[in-house]
Amino acid sequence: MKIRSLAAPFRSSSRNNVLFLSTVFLFMAYATDAQHSAKGDMATEQKIHALISEMTLPEKVSLLHGNSKFNVSGIKRLGIPEWALSDGPHGVRAEVNRHDWAYAGWTNDFATCFPPGTALAATWNPALAYKQGLVLGEEARFRKKDILLGPGVNIIRSPLCGRNFEYISEDPLLVSKMAVAYIKALQSKDVAASVKHWLANNQEEHRDSIDVTMSERALREIYLPAFKASVMEGGAYTVMAAYNRFRGEWCSENNYLNREILRKEFGFKGVLMTDWSAAHTTVKAALTGLDLEMGTDKKDYNEWYFADPLIKAVEEGKVPMSVVDEKVANVLRVMFNTKIFDEKRREQGRMNTPEHQQAAYNAAAEAAVLLQNNGNLLPLHFDKIQSIAVIGDNATRKHCSGGLSSEVKALYEITPLQALQQKFGARVKINYARGYEKQSTFREGNNSGQSGSLNVNWKLIDEAVAVARESDVVLIFGGLNHDFDTESADKQNMDLPYGQEILIQEVAKANPKTVVVIIAGSPVQLAGIVHRVPAIVWSWFGGMEAGNAVVDVLSGKINPSGKLPFTLPVSLAQSPAHALGNFPGSDLKVNYEEDILVGYRWFDTKKIQPQFPFGYGLSYTNFSISQFSTDKTGYGKNETIQAKFTIRNTGSVYGAEVVQLYVSDPLCSVLRPEKELKAFQKIFLKPGETKTVEMPVKVADLAFYDESKKAWNTEAGDYILQLGNSSRTIFQKVKISVK
Incomplete structure (x- = not known):
């Protein structure tokens, strides 16, 4: 668009030259930014390496475990300050005593309190999530907090989970969009987000002992996407390992989750910390990628798994020094990213404005x-x-x-x-x-x-x-x-x-x-x-x-x-986990038998009428949606579908509609949900106002996870794009084909 506006005043004979020069200038600008970023990253890594080379083993280990309920030791002689963490998905938590859970009784820790996760998700407005992140970042900076423990991005699997109110949605796309906006804003204020709870903490009953099993497809399509987006799109600096086991291994020491997926696939270079008291071993946790232990109940902090026992494990050759250095580098990298060594620190913070x-x-x-x-x-x-x-x-x-x-x-x-x-x-x-x-x-x-x-x-x-x-x-x-x-x-x-x-x-x-x-x-x-x-x-x-x-x-x-x-069910028995009798599990084990059919995916596929469907909500005005179309009828697997529609406020008051784009794959080699949310947009309109809106959808996002190939598979064939304002209220459909 910028190139086109630059070219507009010129005659057509000179337009190509202008476009060429504009493109060159833009390319040079991006290349310069990339070079500066690469140089900055290289300089930071050199500083990290230099600091690590100056540390003793006990000093290194002191950065890998808490020294109080919400703090981690610094190293004064090297100018490394103490790290301060705080709860706060929707408001910075009041100050607690350093060594117990009693509140400290401060008079300057009154905070702005936002609606929690499900309420934020109900806005379907990532701009509000971004604004919330900015506010929380400013208030965390005012309180001198370096890490805010949130957002919670676990999928709402059952209506009964006690922490549903903190989480965001049953749909991974909605969770991802809200979480990414929140994280980007929070971290722009030099406060690290801590995405939680990695992974499958979808119930509170037996949360510190339950062993969760699910198919690889359910993992990839339902339970991983929000974490992946938080790390790869949101750039989350820290991730919090959950209490539970996953496929037999504690989440805090699960090599598949922590090394193979989080580190290698997602490219995560930040800090993986425990939920409070979620560490179980020293050697295994160290080798499988855990960086920071928080919250263990032992009163002597030196007895924690990542304290004296880690020093002993290194001295005995059970944990290589290189593994400890990796963890320390991850900690220092987050410190540099949040400008903790900058005395002026860009954002000094504001409170309750x-x-x-x-x-x-x-x-x-x-x-x-x-x-x-x-x-x-x-x-x-x-x-x-x-x-x-x-x-x-x-x-x-x-x-x-x-x-x-x-x-x-x-x-x-x-x-x-x-x-x-x-x-x-x-x-x-x-x-x-x-x-x-x-x-x-x-x-x-x-x-x-x-x-x-x-x-x-x-x-x-x-x-x-x-x-x-x-x-x-x-x-x-x-x-x-x-x-x-x-x-x-x-x-x-x-x-x-x-x-x-x-x-x-x-x-x-x-x-x-x-x-x-x-x-x-x-x-x-x-x-x-x-x-x-x-x-x-x-x-x-x-x-x-x-x-x-x-x-x-x-x-x-x-x-x-x-x-x-x-989805709001008529009764609990309608919900998939309960219909199949696999909540909260038995013998401290739970199998996600409903697989990918979570929430509306289950209700719509099984033709079960809920009390109120996913995405549902009325207004005091009315909207008409028409002229739904795509830019083409056929697409290659690397292309992007440009869906377009017209919306009009046909009522008498100002209002907003959330238009939701679902996609169906009617003929597929595997079972697929009746429809899946692939895009949405909240549109504000005055009475009588009309807008034409475009929604891009990548063809690659139409894929399912093919367990036989261990890869994503966008099968060739027809797909149905469905436009509506809930999973059960569809106004128009368009068929496209994928080559």
Whole structure:
């Protein structure tokens, strides 16, 4: 495009010369940049080699294990500073004591709290992921943190996984796009990302002992792509090894994962660290590629596997010095990449700025998914409402401080009731009733705290019914809390806890104008309420601006544009891992028998109707999509398909649609999903506005992993491109052929 604009003012006779010269100049510029980069890399490697040559063995080893909960020793005499790590997928975690998990009680570690992973994914907007990465990078720099432990890119395999809320999606492409944007932005602020959890940490039950088995095809098509993109496209500086075993070997000492795939295939030259206390050996872990041990519970840091035992292993000849030097080089390389030796360090950081808070609001506002809006009850016109009933524990509960490692000490957190009172309390009577009570008490590593989740408090229900009867409209804020969506424990079921289903049914009888707002980070069963209430909004754990965002969606100030990042089943038994009885496994082993048919791939291929499909979400406006076409009908395997369509906002309000491009391979030598997401774009349009949008798809991305050839295979034949706004809502199809 730049070349064409340069040439435009000239006569056609001179155009070729201009194009030629422009191309030469561009080539020279790229070549110069590449030369500078190569020289810089060479200079850095020389510095790394020089530093290593000055170190004693104990000094080298001191860089390979923690010296506190979140720090790694430096080497003062060589000018190598201590390394500081922090939890923080969606907010920099508050400071803990150096040698225990108690909070240090600082007054300057209040942070910006974003909505967590599934909520971010529901925006389907990588630009928001990029902005979140920038904010987290600035706040980590302010807190003098060098590594932020995130993002979590594990696939959502089961609705019950306790950490689903931290993860992003059931689809590897959606995970990859959001993660790459997040990582690039974070690391632009000289803070290293730590992509986790490598690999197959798709459940919390027995996470530190379960042995995961899956086919090579499932590994390559479903569970590896987000890690591959994070490293090869995002340039992630560190990767965190998971707790579990993979095909019999601990992830922290799995040669196939760590040496063959991560190092050789992905070209990873950064630091592979353990999850906290996920190391199991010294020699094997050292030889198979682990670099950094964190979190072991032994109080004497010198007793850790990568401390004195590693020194002894080198002295006894069990671990070559070259292996230790490799690890130290990886650590130093990340330090240089994040400019840790630069006293001025480009970004000194900022904390809790208005811009940061606006970014948190934007993420929460775009995440909200309008699931149901019968009779166009939403948006609510507060200028025509005299009274409103606000019901539910989640109307007043704050969630930023829950979830264990992802908990955030937010500067503030606006609840839905607070936002309603601040925005409309002066002119609308707000009648609050709790409706249900939190009966659980989460205990780390034990989900028994979820017991009593179905108990019904009829006194609270009667109070809720009473305020519903005397109000024009009812808002019920239900869903989950971090006793259910949490690290260290899986949910026991998909039920709405604390008798919420009965509460909703009884309130809807008293007042049919009832809107249910689900606050949760993982699927819950809605079958008992979808036919009882006209409107349902999924607003996730919304971070510090949760209340403001959801109230602005309910009032129409914000037009909802979120889409589900996972399939919402009618019941748990529909989900593939549960339909096949292989969650959470038995005898500390689990086989991913559903193979590549994860999430919508299973539902669509097996023709199972979910409650709400992957990619689904309504709007307050309407869109028409037409003129779907490709630039050609036939392609070679190294070409790129240029798909194009026209979209128009046919409604009366500004809004955004997420257009999703799926591809089917109807005739293939192996089983393939009915369709797979290959591209998407979020498009914002004014009323009446029309845009023509292009979506490139590489033909190579249509391939499946051929286990017989141990390679990707794009078979010749016909493929069907399907354009829609969910996996079940397809507007137009185009057939192309691959030679």
